[in-house]
Amino acid sequence: MFTKILIANRGEIAVRIMRACKELGIKTVAVYSSADQNAQHVRFADQAILLGDATPKESYLNADKLVAAALQTKADAIHPGYGFLSENASFALAVESADLTFIGPSADSIRAMGDKAESKIAMKKAGLPTIPGFEGTGRESSAELMRMAKEIGYPFLVKAAAGGGGKGMRVVNNESEFNEAIESARSEALNSFGDERLLIEKYLPNAHHIEFQIFGDKNGNLVHLFERECSVQRRHQKMIEETPSPILTPKLREEMGQAAVDAAKAVNYYNAGTIEFIVDPLRSTFYFLEMNTRLQVEHPITELVTGFDLVQWQIRIAAGEDFPFKQMDFHQRGHAIECRIYAEDPANGFLPSTGKLLQFIEPAGPGIRVDSGFATGSEVTHFYDPLLAKLIVHAENRAAAIQRMQTALREFIVHGVVTNIDFMQTVLAHPDFAQGKVTTSWVEENFKEWNAVEPSVECLIAAALAEIVLADSKPRSAVSNETDPFNPWKLANNFRVSDK
Amino acid sequence: MKVTFDSQSLEINPSEGGYIAILNGKSVSIKIQRADALRGRMDLLIDGQRVNAHVSSEGAKRWVTINGQTLMLTKTSGAKRGVRHDHAGGLIAPMPGQVRSVAVGVGDVVKKGQTLLTMEAMKMEIRIQALKDGVVSTLPVQVRQTVERGQILIEIVDGLER
Secondary structure, eight states, X not given: OOSEEEEOOOHHHHHHHHHHHHHTTOEEEEEEEGGGTTOHHHHHSSEEEEEEOSSGGGTTTXXXXXXXXXXXXXXXXXXXXXSXXXXXXXXXXXXXXXXXXXXXXXXXXXXXXXXXXXXXXXXHHTTOOBOSEEEOOSOOOHHXXXXXXXXXXXXXXXXXXXXXXXXXXXXXXXXXXXXXXXXXXXXXXXXXXXXXXXXXXXXXTTOEEEEEEEEEOTTSOEEEEEEEEEEEEETTEEEEEEESOTTOOHHHHHHHHHHHHHHHHHTTOOEEEEEEEEEETTTTEEEEEEEEOSOOTTHHHHHHHHOOOHHHHHHHHHTTOOOOOOGGGOOOOSEEEEEEEESEEGGGTTEEOOEEOSXXXXXXXXXXXXXXXXXXXXXXXXXXXXXXXXXEEEESSHHHHHHHHHHHHHHOEEESSOOSHHHHHHHHTSHHHHTTOOOTTHHHHHOSSOOOOOOOHHHHHHHHXXXXXXXXXXXXXXXXXXXXXXXXXXXXSOOOSOOO | OEEXXXXXXXXXXXXXXXXXXXXXXXXEEEEEEEXXXXXXXXXXXXXXXXXXXXXXXXXXXXXXXXXXXXXXEEEEOSSSOOXXXXXXXXXXXXXXXXXXXXXXXXXXXXXXXXXXXXXXXTTEEEEEEOSSSEEEEEOOOOTTOEEOTTOEEEEEEOOOOO
């Protein structure tokens, strides 16, 4: 087993991975940028190394500095988390060639699945259903692409083959949008990924996004850990995930689970990975979308319903342990939901909100898990992802899980940046969500104009009292505890710290 | 004492171990049961109803959470509302972030819909496009500059009549 692991990430996921390390008795090394010197992940680690400037290229995306930091601290392995360099095959290779272990799949698997066009071709060969479309070489003329598109039919989606995160992606509804979409997708693909190859596929607007967690070791022991329904999205990014999916039948679940395992086997996959599918609920058909060759943001819901610690096992498999479980060892117990608490303003087109967290009070209670990388006083900067925390609940069934989430969201208090907490409540209370009818375009179709509520009388009074009550008592309480009515030292009773 | 948040004013004054607030001509009685300055927590009785509130303040901003619902209010000078400047041809930052690229310079003729500059925050890129045809009159920002939400990025004036 490893003695020390460097976590090449920040925020909640870095803290999550460090927790797993601590449970396994492994020392942890955090890395950070100048914007993160007081961040939670830095405080949580046994050791912390400053990488450089806040710009990701100078810090969390700088492979050379990360490898150097691991060697300097005598770590034996690097966990990449998600995002940043987690799906970068050259980084995985650089880690291995420095005689360190990369906690994840092989560089070959990352490369095979990283390209949207190539992975689609490979998956077709492995017998998986793929979305009708056309994988280009990058040399097609617009006229050729137009002919292909006509065969597929409108609406269709143009995607960058090297893409990710919704970049270089366009929906084309009719011929008049064709040229503009192709040109802008091509230039965005070239600018963002240095690769102008495009992919065209049929656009399925009323589809569900359902993915399967897969896990395996280097000896080909490979299982799936069931699905995660991730259809509540904005800007092609997930907001709420749950498992089991409200729309999967046992038969479809089994078929998709088997397809996910086949897909992973086709690229000799090991460690944790996710196969994403698009499901057409009307026809009960599914298509391979892409594979994420890393730990997923929403992995906790799988951990809660299966009782399997994905991060601990990622580390154990990477250290050379065999995976002792078979498919039949896994069962779905109860229902889990995750809400991603983002620093963004739903009333301002979900655009980011930055600032200092004046209050950050997390909910607690039975069946409630909070994976967060922030605390009161933390700075939320514009350099990184807007994810503040993940609120995850587990209950015996879907209705109970929704209720538990609603209660937990009410207890989650974040002041200093605008969050999507109130918006989450709107979604959870919506009849479409209750009926499991939410598709990937649902948020955009239903909440074009969303406004926060007007302040109530109580709200105005509380804000006005802040002037009187809080402003007045704060400076004094900083000097002495005179104004603290609960100060045990001032109580006129027999309270003592110790009676011995 | 009169306090104004955004466009709503209320009068709040001490009265018999509590406060009386007057809002839209109606008076409301307030008792403070507990207040914890450090955590910004107040337990109030408003006209006899229990209200638990979390409050934070930062400059003119007040963050209030009651019943799990959080609102941000801005304290204004009281007498008049904050007058918003009308930048008909100006474009303001829709979010805090960093200027990624600037495609035009002062004096350039621009067309409606043309991308003038791009901004990035939290891995998201947005394009700032001209709302009308015209000429760039001021460009107070530079590439890599950090801007706040609402800050003016560029101003366009009508071009010369032909």
